[in-house]
Amino acid sequence: MKIATWNVNSLKVRLPHVLDWLQQTNCDVLGLQELKQDNAANEKMIEAFAEIGYKFVFNGQKTYNGVALLSKHPMENIVFDTPNYEDEQKRVIAATINGVRVICAYFVNGESLESPKYQYKLLWLAALEKYVAAEMAMHEKLVLIGDYNIAPEPRDTYDASIWEGQVLCSEPERKSFNNLIAMGLTDSFRKFNQEDRQYSWWDYRNLAFRKKQGLRIDHILASQKIMELATNCVVDTAPRKLERPSDHAPVMITLQG
DNA sequence: ATGGCAGTGCCTCACTGA
Numbered sequence: 001m002k003i004a005t006w007n008v009n010s011l012k013v014r015l016p017h018v019l020d021w022l023q024q025t026n027c028d029v030l031g032l033q034e035l036k037q038d039n040a041a042n043e044k045m046i047e048a049f050a051e052i053g054y055k056f057v058f059n060g061q062k063t064y065n066g067v068a069l070l071s072k073h074p075m076e077n078i079v080f081d082t083p084n085y086e087d088e089q090k091r092v093i094a095a096t097i098n099g100v101r102v103i104c105a106y107f108v109n110g111e112s113l114e115s116p117k118y119q120y121k122l123l124w125l126a127a128l129e130k131y132v133a134a135e136m137a138m139h140e141k142l143v144l145i146g147d148y149n150i151a152p153e154p155r156d157t158y159d160a161s162i163w164e165g166q167v168l169c170s171e172p173e174r175k176s177f178n179n180l181i182a183m184g185l186t187d188s189f190r191k192f193n194q195e196d197r198q199y200s201w202w203d204y205r206n207l208a209f210r211k212k213q214g215l216r217i218d219h220i221l222a223s224q225k226i227m228e229l230a231t232n233c234v235v236d237t238a239p240r241k242l243e244r245p246s247d248h249a250p251v252m253i254t255l256q257g
Numbered sequence: 258a259t260g261g262c263a264g265t266g267c268c269t270c271a272c273t274g275a
Binding site for chain 1: 261265266275
């Protein structure tokens with residue numbers, strides 16, 4: 001079983017990339033972020049995904065945010081948004097697939113430490129932590145996948161002298177990431193890859209991708225029962241090389257069985 | 258080679274992203 005996450009930065013623009021990637025990887029489950037379209041537009045894409053064998057459930061809004069799950073297998077107990085947290089922004093969707101609880105999230109960016117959006121980020125993170133803790137108690141097999149907008153360590157940025165202490169790398173954000181780890185989740189990518197310069201996002205500007213100037217901010221955190229089945233976790237940079245790419249690359253975990 | 262983004266929408270600018 002393969003489970004992946006991908007911030008597509010507009011599903012309208014990236015639909016061909018997503019369709020091709022699903023067919024090439026034969027991925028079982030793909031969580032999407034930043035669809036940037038409302039559910040009326042999402043509904044019009046159900047058929048395109050069905051034609052290649054994927055079910056499509058979504059939590060969309062116009063212009064901003066929006067998340068979805070694509071799956072070859074039935075999706076059960078679909079939950080939209082973070083329970084017990086009022087949020088106009090559509091950032092979370094969850095489902096159980098083949099006995100695995102999959103929570104797909106588009107974490108708040110935060111803009112800068114001085115921004116009101118940063119305060120929103122910290123409150124949003126606190127609510128997500130509570131939600132994940134409750135889900136962990138109910139599901140032994142669980143993955144929290146998505147665009148975290150958090151680089152967990154200095155080596156997850158192309159230049160720590162620029163990024164340390166800044167948004168995406170601040171102590172409170174990393175504390176929240178580590179709170180998730182403390183719950184029993186594992187940063188699955190680092191279980192299999194300890195190399196430096198491993199990123200999942202590259203700025204469109206300044207030839208950042210070619211210069212390998214990126215950040216590792218898209219993650220698959222997995223429970224112990226999932227890690228026991230995991231054989232690999234990779235960032236697939238191939239879609240970032242296509243014409244009109246998303247600025248993020250997909251991250252995919254492979255499980256045996 | 259000195260590069261100067263990309264997406265959306267009340268669309269030729271403003272806003273957001275990371």
